[in-house]
Amino acid sequence: MKYFLQLVLAGLTKGSIYALIALGYTMVYGIIKLINFAHGEIYMIGAFTALIIGGVLQITTGLPPVTILFISLAAAIFFSAGYGVTMENIAYKPLRKAPRLTALISAIGMSLVLQNYVLLAQTSDFLPFRSMIPNFSFLIPGKSLVTTTQLVIMITTVVVMIFLTILIKFTRMGKAMRATSQDKVMAQLVGIDINKVITFTFAIGSATAAIGGVLIANHMGQINFYIGFLAGIKAFVAAVLGGIGSIPGAVLGSFVLGMAESFGAGYISSAYEDAFAFVILIIILIIKPSGLMGRNEIEKV
Amino acid sequence: MNKVLKEIRTSALSALWMMILTFPIIVIKVNTINMTVNWRWINLMWVGTGTFILSWLWRYLLDRKENGSGLKKTDTKESRRFSLHKSLNDKKMRIPVLSTLAVLVLVLPLLVNFYQVSIMTSALIFVILGLGLNIVIGYGGLLHLGYAAFYAMGAYSYGLMYLYWGIPFWVALPLGAVSGAVFGLLIGFPVLRLRGDYLAIVTLAFGEIARLVLENLSGFTKGPEGIAQIPRPGFITKLSLQGATIYLFYICIALVLFTIFVMRRIEDSRIGRALEAMSEDDIAAQSMGIDLTKAKLTTFALGAIWAGMAGVLLAAKTTYINPGSFTLMESVMILVAVVLGGTGSIPGVILGAFLVTLIPEYFRALSDYRMLMFGVALVVMSIFRPQGIIPRVRKHYIVGEDQS
Numbered sequence: 001m002k003y004f005l006q007l008v009l010a011g012l013t014k015g016s017i018y019a020l021i022a023l024g025y026t027m028v029y030g031i032i033k034l035i036n037f038a039h040g041e042i043y044m045i046g047a048f049t050a051l052i053i054g055g056v057l058q059i060t061t062g063l064p065p066v067t068i069l070f071i072s073l074a075a076a077i078f079f080s081a082g083y084g085v086t087m088e089n090i091a092y093k094p095l096r097k098a099p100r101l102t103a104l105i106s107a108i109g110m111s112l113v114l115q116n117y118v119l120l121a122q123t124s125d126f127l128p129f130r131s132m133i134p135n136f137s138f139l140i141p142g143k144s145l146v147t148t149t150q151l152v153i154m155i156t157t158v159v160v161m162i163f164l165t166i167l168i169k170f171t172r173m174g175k176a177m178r179a180t181s182q183d184k185v186m187a188q189l190v191g192i193d194i195n196k197v198i199t200f201t202f203a204i205g206s207a208t209a210a211i212g213g214v215l216i217a218n219h220m221g222q223i224n225f226y227i228g229f230l231a232g233i234k235a236f237v238a239a240v241l242g243g244i245g246s247i248p249g250a251v252l253g254s255f256v257l258g259m260a261e262s263f264g265a266g267y268i269s270s271a272y273e274d275a276f277a278f279v280i281l282i283i284i285l286i287i288k289p290s291g292l293m294g295r296n297e298i299e300k301v
Numbered sequence: 302m303n304k305v306l307k308e309i310r311t312s313a314l315s316a317l318w319m320m321i322l323t324f325p326i327i328v329i330k331v332n333t334i335n336m337t338v339n340w341r342w343i344n345l346m347w348v349g350t351g352t353f354i355l356s357w358l359w360r361y362l363l364d365r366k367e368n369g370s371g372l373k374k375t376d377t378k379e380s381r382r383f384s385l386h387k388s389l390n391d392k393k394m395r396i397p398v399l400s401t402l403a404v405l406v407l408v409l410p411l412l413v414n415f416y417q418v419s420i421m422t423s424a425l426i427f428v429i430l431g432l433g434l435n436i437v438i439g440y441g442g443l444l445h446l447g448y449a450a451f452y453a454m455g456a457y458s459y460g461l462m463y464l465y466w467g468i469p470f471w472v473a474l475p476l477g478a479v480s481g482a483v484f485g486l487l488i489g490f491p492v493l494r495l496r497g498d499y500l501a502i503v504t505l506a507f508g509e510i511a512r513l514v515l516e517n518l519s520g521f522t523k524g525p526e527g528i529a530q531i532p533r534p535g536f537i538t539k540l541s542l543q544g545a546t547i548y549l550f551y552i553c554i555a556l557v558l559f560t561i562f563v564m565r566r567i568e569d570s571r572i573g574r575a576l577e578a579m580s581e582d583d584i585a586a587q588s589m590g591i592d593l594t595k596a597k598l599t600t601f602a603l604g605a606i607w608a609g610m611a612g613v614l615l616a617a618k619t620t621y622i623n624p625g626s627f628t629l630m631e632s633v634m635i636l637v638a639v640v641l642g643g644t645g646s647i648p649g650v651i652l653g654a655f656l657v658t659l660i661p662e663y664f665r666a667l668s669d670y671r672m673l674m675f676g677v678a679l680v681v682m683s684i685f686r687p688q689g690i691i692p693r694v695r696k697h698y699i700v701g702e703d704q705s
Contacts, residue, residue, distance in 0.1 A: 116673035282503055
């Protein structure tokens with residue numbers, strides 16, 4: 001029973017991280033119908049920024065770890081959002097009217113650029129990431145089922161979800177985002193500046209990815225320039241699983257994926273851990289071709 | 302004057318922004334073990350000046366693209382095409398150009414060293430892969446991100462058949478193609494209902510599963526360490542390393558020619574037109590009487606045949622295969638070759654495949670920067686020349702005009 005619960009918790013933790021990345025995918029897709037292949041790199045850059053800023057603060061100042069954590073998290077969010085917006089401006093904005101395959105190639109190019117940029121400017125080795133999350137006193141290590149980082153990851157994810165739901169449901173910008181995703185031309189006709197909306201979407205998506213990056217770096221304890229690739233693919237799978245373009249779908253898809261991986265690795269075979277995600281994806285898409293919560297679009301000729 | 306000032310301001314602002322943005326990663330290098338921080342301020346200067354100049358160039362090029370497009374339309378289609386391709390289309394030029402090319406290719410192994418022949422063989426294998434994927438993406442319009450799995454299928458069918466039954470290259474070559482096609486059909490069936498990005502991600506998933514299975518079935522496939530000492534094809538007797546490489550080069554040339562021939566036949570065939578109609582609009586195609594199920598399955602099988610063959614060639618060339626050669630990145634690179642050269646255009650895809658394999662090979666001196674430059678090239682290409690280097694020339698019929 002304990003083993004089962006541990007697997008559930010591991011699955012939830014994984015799912016939370018996937019959800020934080022998948023949100024960016026699904027929001028961008030919902031608005032400009034682009035598979036932002038470079039989104040995983042934004043997550044990696046978030047983790048790197050936190051490592052660098054956190055490291056500098058640790059060495060040069062004597063601030064308590066929690067303060068450092070918050071400062072580096074803020075830095076990661078700021079810089080990741082900056083990278084997201086800049087990337088959109090350079091690589092995707094000129095391609096708004098281009099065929100989707102072209103935009104996808106541009107995104108693949110951007111992904112290579114960002115990976116190699118970090119590789120060249122930093123290092124190709126795994127960097128140790130000292131966890132900055134202090135241990136909660138009510139959780140006894142080794143005895144409690146859940147570790148502090150796991151708990152922090154899950155709580156943060158829930159908070160981010162609530163924040164995003166409020167943002168999209170009740171604010172002016174959220175309304176503009178929903179309108180743009182439904183019909184770009186009509187949105188412009190009613191006075192929505194869609195460029196602003198797209199920039200904002202990239203900023204928000206990148207920021208949530210950065211939070212995911214910082215959390216996973218604290219959880220795993222090491223990062224390198226390549227972590228974004230697989231995480232990005234998995235998050236994309238999660239977004240598609242839930243029905244790409246749908247925000248609750250992305251969250252649901254992420255948790256299904258996290259659970260599937262955790263249980264598959266725990267009960268069947270850990271060597272095939274990565275394969276379970278893909279098997280689940282194929283099965284669900286065969287049964288329901290537009291994802292768990294995706295809308296069935298009626299196509300007209 | 303005012304305009305220049307404005308341009309300077311925009312460039313300066315972009316430079317400033319890039320300097321802020323790249324600051325933590327470019328400038329600071331932390332070592333958390335020795336607790337030291339290394340500040341590399343000089344890098345910031347490079348980013349600043351670089352962005353200042355590049356952003357100017359970027360805006361100039363974008364501006365030219367937006368406003369110059371009207372001008373370009375006055376060009377005839379012919380003049381925009383690549384000169385070699387153009388001369389091939391010219392009836393008078395065709396025979397001399399083709400024969401020069403043929404002679405060049407035939408004597409190439411005698412002129413250049415062994416290493417060059419080996420690189421060229423890799424490039425030719427990639428050409429076959431590119432042309433195969435071109436059937437799926439260019440003709441069928443189905444975005445396929447798991448093509449490396451078909452490639453692996455071919456390579457492993459030769460590797461395993463040799464390992465267990467000692468089957469030689471020439472028998473493995475058609476069998477590799479067949480196993481590729483069977484695998485293509487197997488993947489094709491479940492994804493029949495999917496379209497667009499869902500199809501792309503499912504093919505990606507199949508590709509990754511295939512690789513993971515190869516990696517983990519270590520009893521059967523030798524797992525991550527791969528299969529070694531696969532024989533190169535022999536000509537009557539066993540050839541020396543050099544001889545075998547050159548021989549394989551000629552085999553690849555022959556297979557590339559065969560592939561091109563088949564592609565040209567497919568383009569004009571009933572299947573090719575059905576595929577083209579499907580890629581334009583599948584519902585309209587269906588209502589015109591095209592069996593979508595059949596068309597989609599044909600696309601996958603036809604595409605997979607070439608990947609299977611290319612896989613056998615790869616196994617014969619490197620004599621060693623492991624699952625690490627068939628990652629998602631490999632699928633992406635094949636896709637890049639197709640799109641870079643020109644989706645749907647045979648000469649384009651050939652050129653694209655050569656670029657994708659040869660550029661990283663010849664820029665080994667800049668090896669640290671080549672992937673970065675490659676990424677930049679992809680972004681720049683998709684913005685300024687999205688149709689590819691040699692765009693596809695579509696068949697068009699003019700009503701009411703003499704077509705002679």
